[in-house]
Amino acid sequence: MSEYSIEEITADHLAHITAVAQGLAGDVRALVDATVRTQVGDDDVAAAREHIAAATALLRREQLPGAFGIRFSATAGKRNWGNAMVGLRNPVAPPMHMSYDGEKITGTVDLGAAYEGPAGLVHGGILAALLDQALGSAAENAGVPGMTGTLNVRYRQATVLGPVTVSAWLDRTEGIKSFAKGTVSTADGVTVEADGVFILPRWARGQSQEDAVRTVGEG
Amino acid sequence: MSEYSIEEITADHLAHITAVAQGLAGDVRALVDATVRTQVGDDDVAAAREHIAAATALLRREQLPGAFGIRFSATAGKRNWGNAMVGLRNPVAPPMHMSYDGEKITGTVDLGAAYEGPAGLVHGGILAALLDQALGSAAENAGVPGMTGTLNVRYRQATVLGPVTVSAWLDRTEGIKSFAKGTVSTADGVTVEADGVFILPRWARGQSQEDAVRTVGEG
Numbered sequence: 001m002s003e004y005s006i007e008e009i010t011a012d013h014l015a016h017i018t019a020v021a022q023g024l025a026g027d028v029r030a031l032v033d034a035t036v037r038t039q040v041g042d043d044d045v046a047a048a049r050e051h052i053a054a055a056t057a058l059l060r061r062e063q064l065p066g067a068f069g070i071r072f073s074a075t076a077g078k079r080n081w082g083n084a085m086v087g088l089r090n091p092v093a094p095p096m097h098m099s100y101d102g103e104k105i106t107g108t109v110d111l112g113a114a115y116e117g118p119a120g121l122v123h124g125g126i127l128a129a130l131l132d133q134a135l136g137s138a139a140e141n142a143g144v145p146g147m148t149g150t151l152n153v154r155y156r157q158a159t160v161l162g163p164v165t166v167s168a169w170l171d172r173t174e175g176i177k178s179f180a181k182g183t184v185s186t187a188d189g190v191t192v193e194a195d196g197v198f199i200l201p202r203w204a205r206g207q208s209q210e211d212a213v214r215t216v217g218e219g
Numbered sequence: 220m221s222e223y224s225i226e227e228i229t230a231d232h233l234a235h236i237t238a239v240a241q242g243l244a245g246d247v248r249a250l251v252d253a254t255v256r257t258q259v260g261d262d263d264v265a266a267a268r269e270h271i272a273a274a275t276a277l278l279r280r281e282q283l284p285g286a287f288g289i290r291f292s293a294t295a296g297k298r299n300w301g302n303a304m305v306g307l308r309n310p311v312a313p314p315m316h317m318s319y320d321g322e323k324i325t326g327t328v329d330l331g332a333a334y335e336g337p338a339g340l341v342h343g344g345i346l347a348a349l350l351d352q353a354l355g356s357a358a359e360n361a362g363v364p365g366m367t368g369t370l371n372v373r374y375r376q377a378t379v380l381g382p383v384t385v386s387a388w389l390d391r392t393e394g395i396k397s398f399a400k401g402t403v404s405t406a407d408g409v410t411v412e413a414d415g416v417f418i419l420p421r422w423a424r425g426q427s428q429e430d431a432v433r434t435v436g437e438g
Contacts, residue, residue, distance in 0.1 A: 020261060038278035045242075051273045112286075113301055117304075126344070136343070149374055172359075
């Protein structure tokens with residue numbers, strides 16, 4: 001199991017590593033899209049694979065032993081850069097960009113060919129995953145973080161690939177349980193609704209709220 | 220919106236394009252993992268980015284205008300190669316490998332650093348997405364395909380990054396609704412349970428079952 005860790009980073013260094021990570025992950029996301037959609041012949045594929053192998057070898061010269069984990073610092077707050085939905089250095093993440101308005105969270109994301117389920121439509125599971133992330137972040141943002149206990153998703157209409165908005169908010173709390181709700185919307189209106197229960201794990205209870213946030217992270 | 224399409228492919232050509240797609244997507248998955256876990260300095264990152272851009276440019280010489288869609292042929296059956304969870308040419312897909320034993324579906328998948336949520340654990344949303352895929356496939360495999368109507372996921376314990384088994388089966392049908400259930404298991408036992416309702420879309424009703432499978436695809 002990788003780590004929750006605390007590290008100190010200067011603002012300058014943070015700006016630098018953010019730019020490097022975003023640039024690299026952005027390039028790999030473009031490659032992922034090109035891989036799904038390519039129609040080129042075998043020679044071009046073979047040449048592309050040589051470049052990809054060379055890039056991988058360069059990046060593997062020094063690697064983390066496992067996943068990125070979740071890191072905290074006074075400068076950067078929480079860095080969940082490996083997160084599968086929002087991680088800025090994770091090419092699997094679309095990524096969803098989160099903004100906060102009081103206790104409401106809005107996630108914006110442009111879902112391309114790599115997020116397909118039914119033909120031309122966003123995979124239902126990806127929509128569930130974006131909602132899980134947003135609902136968990138809404139609970140955390142409201143000061144009652146937790147791991148996902150249950151997630152219920154209702155698909156109202158098809159979600160066409162393209163720009164999508166995810167909204168989430170804390171509905172209520174009951175002891176160690178936080179109840180959050182949210183929606184996915186497109187130009188067609190609300191396409192998906194969800195509610196979830198987020199539970200502070202046993203091993204994180206009895207700590208200060210700040211420490212709990214540090215050790216729990218999001219869904 | 221991309222397409223459901225029917226195409227004819229010889230067995231030899233199918234074997235060839237399968238190998239090409241798997242090789243390319245496998246290489247890009249390795250690059251994704253290396254991107255999340257790299258610790259190298261700026262010079263190596265810059266050199267890697269040049270290779271990645273070169274690979275992308277090669278693959279973009281000829282591209283599909285949109286997503287891969289879902290393609291059918293007598294030789295290959297259904298090809299959902301762009302699917303975000305199981306698509307063999309989609310580097311976002313871990314991918315999950317599905318096998319069928321009567322009406323039970325088993326999906327096996329090894330979830331690395333790119334699928335992280337809480338530190339060292341699989342993202343709850345990725346688990347929901349794998350279940351959505353498996354439950355929808357179970358309904359389809361039982362002859363009652365549909366788009367996801369609702370998906371309810373219960374997280375019983377943490378799912379550590381690594382090998383995971385997804386099981387799914389059709390529970391019952393009611394008219395146009397198929398009810399499926401499933402679990403995620405690891406060496407720790409069952410970690411997640413889910414049930415879902417899959418609904419034959421209005422525009423696919425009144426067709427033969429074969430045509431309905433062709434036009435619906437999975438979750």
